[in-house]
Amino acid sequence: MRFFLRLLGLGILLLLVALVVNTLRLPSHQLSGVVSAPVVPVANSALAHLVGALQIPTVSTTDYAQTDTAQFGRFNRYLRRSFPRVFARLRLEKFNDYGLLFTWPGSNAELKPALLLGHYDVVPVLPGTEGKWARPPFAGAQDGGYLYGRGTLDDKASVLAQLEAVEYLLGTGFRPTRTLLLAFGHDEETLGRRGAGTISAALHQRGTQLEYVLDEGGLVKTDGVAGIKKAVALVGISEKGYLTLELTATGQGGHSSMPPAQTSIGAVAAAVVKLEQHPFPARLDGGDDHLLDYLASEVPLGQRLVFANRWLFGGIIKKILAATPAGNATLRTTTAPTIFRAGAKDNVLPIDATATVNFRLLPGDSVAGVVREVRRIIDDEKINIKIVGQPSQPSPVSDPNAPAFQLLHRTIRSVFPAVIVAPYVVTGATDARQYAALSANVYRFSPTQINQEGIESVYGSNERLAVANYPKMVQFYATLIRNSQ
Numbered sequence: 137m138r139f140f141l142r143l144l145g146l147g148i149l150l151l152l153v154a155l156v157v158n159t160l161r162l163p164s165h166q167l168s169g170v171v172s173a174p175v176v177p178v179a180n181s182a183l184a185h186l187v188g189a190l191q192i193p194t195v196s197t198t199d200y201a202q203t204d205t206a207q208f209g210r211f212n213r214y215l216r217r218s219f220p221r222v223f224a225r226l227r228l229e230k231f232n233d234y235g236l237l238f239t240w241p242g243s244n245a246e247l248k249p250a251l252l253l254g255h256y257d258v259v260p261v262l263p264g265t266e267g268k269w270a271r272p273p274f275a276g277a278q279d280g281g282y283l284y285g286r287g288t289l290d291d292k293a294s295v296l297a298q299l300e301a302v303e304y305l306l307g308t309g310f311r312p313t314r315t316l317l318l319a320f321g322h323d324e325e326t327l328g329r330r331g332a333g334t335i336s337a338a339l340h341q342r343g344t345q346l347e348y349v350l351d352e353g354g355l356v357k358t359d360g361v362a363g364i365k366k367a368v369a370l371v372g373i374s375e376k377g378y379l380t381l382e383l384t385a386t387g388q389g390g391h392s393s394m395p396p397a398q399t400s401i402g403a404v405a406a407a408v409v410k411l412e413q414h415p416f417p418a419r420l421d422g423g424d425d426h427l428l429d430y431l432a433s434e435v436p437l438g439q440r441l442v443f444a445n446r447w448l449f450g451g452i453i454k455k456i457l458a459a460t461p462a463g464n465a466t467l468r469t470t471t472a473p474t475i476f477r478a479g480a481k482d483n484v485l486p487i488d489a490t491a492t493v494n495f496r497l498l499p500g501d502s503v504a505g506v507v508r509e510v511r512r513i514i515d516d517e518k519i520n521i522k523i524v525g526q527p528s529q530p531s532p533v534s535d536p537n538a539p540a541f542q543l544l545h546r547t548i549r550s551v552f553p554a555v556i557v558a559p560y561v562v563t564g565a566t567d568a569r570q571y572a573a574l575s576a577n578v579y580r581f582s583p584t585q586i587n588q589e590g591i592e593s594v595y596g597s598n599e600r601l602a603v604a605n606y607p608k609m610v611q612f613y614a615t616l617i618r619n620s621q
C-alpha cells in the first residue's frame with residue numbers, strides 16, 4: 137500500500153514538474169527588434185476628408201431596390217475631389233456602378249499583388265434611436281476627442297485612411313514594386329454580392345493570385361484580452377460560416393376544441409428545444425488554439441500554466457469560454473432560433489408552423505455536415521428542414537506562420553509599439569471571405585484602437601473613433617504598403 141502511495145506521490149510530482157517546465161519553456165510569439173515606423177506627416181485635411189465622408193449617408197438597406205444609390209454616386213464624386221492624385225495615377229474599374237477597384241501597378245510583375253479591402257456602405261440608424269447619439273450619426277461632429285458617426289468604425293475610416301495613405305505616398309514620389317489593389321464595396325452590410333462578390337469574381341477570372349488580402353474584422357483592443365494589461369491587436373485569420381434553416385411541421389388544421397396529441401406548433405417547438413439542448417461540440421481547433429498560442433506567453437502566471445498545458449486543461453478553457461456568449465461563439469458552431477411563425481386565430485389549429493434557425497459555422501464544420509447533424513438531433517420525420525438564402529462555408533484558416541502574417545505583425549508593432557499581436561477567428565462576416573480563393577493569406581484587421589464599450593457601439597448608437605487614432609490609421613496603411621515591397 138505504502139509503495140503505491142509513494143508511486144502516486146511521485147506521479148503527481150512528475151506531473152507538476154511537467155506542467156511547470158511546459159509553462160517556463162513557452163516561447164513568445166511576439167516579434168522582437170521591431171523598429172518604429174517613420175511618422176507619416178498626416179495633414180489636417182485628412183481628418184476633414186473623413187468628416188466629409190461621414191456626412192454622406194451611404195446607408196445599405198436589406199432590400200437593395202430600396203437603397204438610395206444616389207448617395208453612393210455622391211460618395212464616389214466626393215472621393216474623386218478629395219484624392220486627386222489617386223484618381224489621376226491609379227487605374228479605376230467600377231463594378232455594378234459603385235463597387236470600386238483601384239490598381240497601382242508595381243514595377244515587378246513577378247510579385248503577387250497585395251489587396252486592401254474596405255466598404256463604404258453603412259448600416260441604418262434604428263428609427264427612434266437617433267436621440268441616443270451624443271452627436272448626430274451623419275454630421276461628422278466631434279466631441280471630447282471623438283469623431284461621431286456611422287462609418288467611423290465600420291468601415292469608412294478604413295477606406296479613407298487607405299486612400300489618404302496612397303495619396304500621401306504618391307506625393308512623396310514612391311513607386312511600388314509590388315502591385316497594390318484597393319477594392320471598396322458598396323453593399324457589404326447586405327452580403328456584398330454586388331461589390332466584393334463581383335470584384336473577386338473578376339479577379340478570379342483574370343487568374344489573379346494575391347500575396348495577401350487585408351479587410352476589416354480585427355482591431356487594437358485597448359482594454360486587453362484574457363487579463364492582459366497591454367492592448368492586444370487581434371488579427372482575424374478566418375471567419376465563421378453562415379447557414380439559415382427553416383423547420384416546418386404541417387398539421388391537419390381544424391377547430392381547437394378537438395386538438396390532436398401533438399400540433400404542428402408542438403412539433404416545431406420540440407425540434408427547437410432539442411437543438412438548444414444539443415449544441416454543437418466545443419472545439420479549440422477552430423482557430424482558438426492559435427489565439428491561445430499567442431496569448432499564452434503574455435497572460436499572468438496562473439493562466440499561463442493553464443494555456444501552456446492544454447492537453448490537461450483544455451476542458452477548463454472550454455468551460456470558461458462557453459460561459460459567455462462571445463466566448464462560446466469562438467468555440468463552436470452556434471445555434472440561434474430567430475423567427476417563429478404559426479397560427480392566426482385563437483380557436484383555430486394552424487396548418488403550418490415554422491421556426492427559422494441561424495447557424496454560424498466554426499472553421500472545420502461544413503454546411504452539409506451541419507444540416508446532417510440538425511436532422512439527426514431533431515430525429516422527427518414530421519419536421520421538414522430547408523436551407524434558406526445563400527449559406528456560406530467557414531473561411532479557410534490562414535497560417536499565422538506565413539511570411540505575410542509576419543509582415544502584418546511587424547507593421548502593427550511598428551505603428552503601435554506597445555501592443556501584443558494575436559490571430560483569432562472573426563465571428564461575424566466580412567467581405568474578405570469572398571476572396572478566399574485568391575490567396576492563402578486572408579486577414580481581417582483595422583488599425584482602430586478601441587475598448588470593449590466601443591466595440592459594442594458598432595451597430596448601435598454613438599459609433600465613434602478617437603480623433604487621435606485617425607493619423608495612426610493613415611500611418612499604418614502607408615507603412616504596410618511600404619513594407620509590402
Ligand SMILES: [Zn+2]
Nearest residue numbers: 290291324352
Ligand atoms: Zn463592415
